[in-house]
Amino acid sequence: DQQVKQNSPSLSVQEGRISILNCDYTNSMFDYFLWYKKYPAEGPTFLISISSIKDKNEDGRFTVFLNKSAKHLSLHIVPSQPGDSAVYFCAASARYGGSQGNLIFGKGTKLSVKP
Amino acid sequence: SQTIHQWPATLVQPVGSPLSLECTVEGTSNPNLYWYRQAAGRGLQLLFYSVGIGQISSEVPQNLSASRPQDRQFILSSKKLLLSDSGFYLCAWSLLAVRQFFGPGTRLTVL
Numbered sequence: 001d002q003q004v005k006q007n008s009p010s011l012s013v014q015e016g017r018i019s020i021l022n023c024d025y026t027n028s029m030f031d032y033f034l035w036y037k038k039y040p041a042e043g044p045t046f047l048i049s050i051s052s053i054k055d056k057n058e059d060g061r062f063t064v065f066l067n068k069s070a071k072h073l074s075l076h077i078v079p080s081q082p083g084d085s086a087v088y089f090c091a092a093s094a095r096y097g098g099s100q101g102n103l104i105f106g107k108g109t110k111l112s113v114k115p
Numbered sequence: 116s117q118t119i120h121q122w123p124a125t126l127v128q129p130v131g132s133p134l135s136l137e138c139t140v141e142g143t144s145n146p147n148l149y150w151y152r153q154a155a156g157r158g159l160q161l162l163f164y165s166v167g168i169g170q171i172s173s174e175v176p177q178n179l180s181a182s183r184p185q186d187r188q189f190i191l192s193s194k195k196l197l198l199s200d201s202g203f204y205l206c207a208w209s210l211l212a213v214r215q216f217f218g219p220g221t222r223l224t225v226l
Binding site for chain 1: 121149156157158159160161164174203205207213214215216217218219220222
């Protein structure tokens with residue numbers, strides 16, 4: 001049973017345009033969400049996060065939106081750059097749900113930004 | 116600043132052979148430590164986590180085990196590898212915050 005779902009395995013975007021990566025979750029106890037970026041043969045690196053008390057968090061070109069009623073979050077990258085080409089993982093945590101705050105990851109979306 | 120190391124970077128092992136992957140963290144004390152596996156076409160699966168020396172929690176029953184002999188050392192082991200153990204193994208650490216920081220990973224191929 002997947003608690004965090006990234007339904008698009010891949011996404012291709014032109015350089016300079018917006019990239020939108022989507023993530024859905026099922027567990028209403030999740031109260032903290034993170035996005036990680038991963039290059040091949042490397043460990044994931046933290047990108048941006050959002051608490052469930054917010055609906056938007058912005059950091060430079062990256063913005064995460066959270067829609068709690070729909071149990072949906074998205075990562076917007078504007079403008080997209082070729083260096084953004086990587087696999088993006090969505091992760092969720094139930095900090096007070098008795099799971100030690102462990103992260104549950106989606107399967108990832110491979111973003112390709114074409115020059 | 117904190118640094119996390121994993122070795123080896125790549126490993127090719129025959130079925131039935133033992134395994135030992137090591138992870139060490141520098142620049143922090145009492146971290147939570149995690150082992151994940153990324154199998155082909157799949158996400159990051161949490162295998163083990165540890166909140167302190169000698170304290171190991173297993174998330175998925177399997178052919179692997181973990182140990183934490185020192186505060187900043189986390190070891191992933193197996194007595195006999197299976198083909199299905201192939202994958203990309205990642206160690207991560209965190210403090211009180213949920214955010215986790217990952218090591219460079221070990222690519223394990225079991226033949």
